[in-house]
Amino acid sequence: MGFFDQRTLITVADPEALAAAAAERLLARIAANSGRIAICLTGGSSPKKLYALLASDAYRGRIPWQRTHWFIGDERFVPPDDPLHNMGMARALFLDRLAPAANIHPIPTDAASPDDAAGRYQRLLQSFYGADALSPARPLFDLVLMGAGPDGHTASIFPGYPAERESARWVVGVPEANVAPLVPRVTLTFPALASCREMLFEAAGSDKRAILTRLFDGENLPASRARSVDQTVWLVDQAALPENFRG
Ligand code: 6PG
Numbered sequence: 001m002g003f004f005d006q007r008t009l010i011t012v013a014d015p016e017a018l019a020a021a022a023a024e025r026l027l028a029r030i031a032a033n034s035g036r037i038a039i040c041l042t043g044g045s046s047p048k049k050l051y052a053l054l055a056s057d058a059y060r061g062r063i064p065w066q067r068t069h070w071f072i073g074d075e076r077f078v079p080p081d082d083p084l085h086n087m088g089m090a091r092a093l094f095l096d097r098l099a100p101a102a103n104i105h106p107i108p109t110d111a112a113s114p115d116d117a118a119g120r121y122q123r124l125l126q127s128f129y130g131a132d133a134l135s136p137a138r139p140l141f142d143l144v145l146m147g148a149g150p151d152g153h154t155a156s157i158f159p160g161y162p163a164e165r166e167s168a169r170w171v172v173g174v175p176e177a178n179v180a181p182l183v184p185r186v187t188l189t190f191p192a193l194a195s196c197r198e199m200l201f202e203a204a205g206s207d208k209r210a211i212l213t214r215l216f217d218g219e220n221l222p223a224s225r226a227r228s229v230d231q232t233v234w235l236v237d238q239a240a241l242p243e244n245f246r247g
Contacts, residue, residue, distance in 0.1 A: 003216045003224065007232040011241055015204040018237050019049035022145075022202055025233065026054070027062055029143045029198055037068040038128070040144040040193070042155070043076070043086025046202045047145055048093060055094035065099055069128070073144060073193060074156035075107035077114045077173075077184035084181050085109070107171075107186045114173030114184045121186065122171040134170075134195045136229045141196035144228065148203055150211055151178055152221030155193060156185035159221050163187055190226060199228035200235060208240035216242055 012018045030037055041047065053059055076084045083089075087106040095104050105124060111117035126132050129140050146154050157163045158178035166172055170192035174185040193199065201223070203212055215224040226232075238246075 003218050004234075006227065007234060009245070010233060010235050011245075012235065012237050014237050014239070015049055018202060018204050018235055019053045021235055022047075022050045022200060023053050023059055025198065025200055025235075026050075026143055027059070030063060030068065032197070033142055035067070037064070038071060038141045039068065040071045040073050040141045040188070040196065041087070041090050042073050042145040042147050043089060044147045044149075046147040046204060048089070050145075050202070051090055051093035055097060060094075060098055063098070065103070068099070069103045069105060070095055070099055071105045071125070071141070072107055073146065074185055074187040075109060075117075076181060077109050077117065077186060080106065080109060084183060109186070114175060114186050116173075117186045118169070118171040118173045122169060125170055125192065134191060136195075139195045139197050139229060140192065142198070144193050144196040144199045146193070146199060146201045146223070146226060148201060148208065148211055148215060148223035149179055150207075152211055152215060152219070152223050153178060154201075154223040154226045156187035157190070157222040157226070163189060164222055164225075167191060193226055194229050196228050196230065198231045198233060199226065200233050202235050203240045204237040206239045208236075209242060212236065212240055213242040213244075216245060 012021050072087045075086050078084050080088050107121045108117050152159050156174050163172050166189040
């Protein structure tokens with residue numbers, strides 16, 4: 001079975017078009033839900049243009065900030081004001097100016113350990129969800145944003161690490177990262193990330209082409225295993241697109 005039998009590939013010209021397409025998908029997910037909305041953000045450099053766009057005049061007025069809640073799929077275990085902090089990056093680019101503080105849900109990196117932070121975040125997610133077990137009929141998130149790292153990791157689920165095999169817990173501590181930055185991580189697991197109406201990967205730039213070639217060929221890596229219970233979309237720009245997917 002091909003990689004895109006159960007996923008959708010959307011190609012765009014460049015990183016600007018990619019951010020605009022991602023913003024439109026986020027708004028479509030918001031428009032489809034008249035109640036409380038839950039968005040799971042991601043870190044790394046890929047989503048930065050999207051986050052900046054959401055704060056722009058063209059988009060900020062189209063988001064119902066009072067009923068939209070913001071989570072993060074993985075975090076570097078560093079203080080919230082550290083430049084490496086994923087939620088800190090999202091806060092600086094758009095959340096702090098626009099979202100009510102009570103709607104921003106960071107992973108608590110002031111915890112005693114990554115495992116402790118993971119346990120606390122799992123309890124927070126379960127309380128938000130209103131149950132301790134996820135039901136495919138009622139996804140936790142409206143949208144989960146994702147990225148793919150050079151080793152095929154996604155969120156902070158690295159190839160061959162125990163987090164890859166976790167099937168019960170929603171969030172786990174990762175004592176050591178496989179790629180830079182080499183700081184401990186806290187990550188949502190496959191079952192928690194999958195609990196969404198849409199999982200949206202963003203990949204741009206020629207640096208991503210090698211890993212996308214491996215993933216789209218069906219190699220078994222975290223980024224190729226991560227999938228929504230509902231829709232999974234890969235948004236890819238021309239520079240990142242593998243040779244055999246061109247034209
Ligand atoms: C993180 C991210 C991670 C990221 C990929 C891609 O904490 O590093 O959440 O999973 O999405 O590593 O990173 P870039 O967007 O920087 O290439």
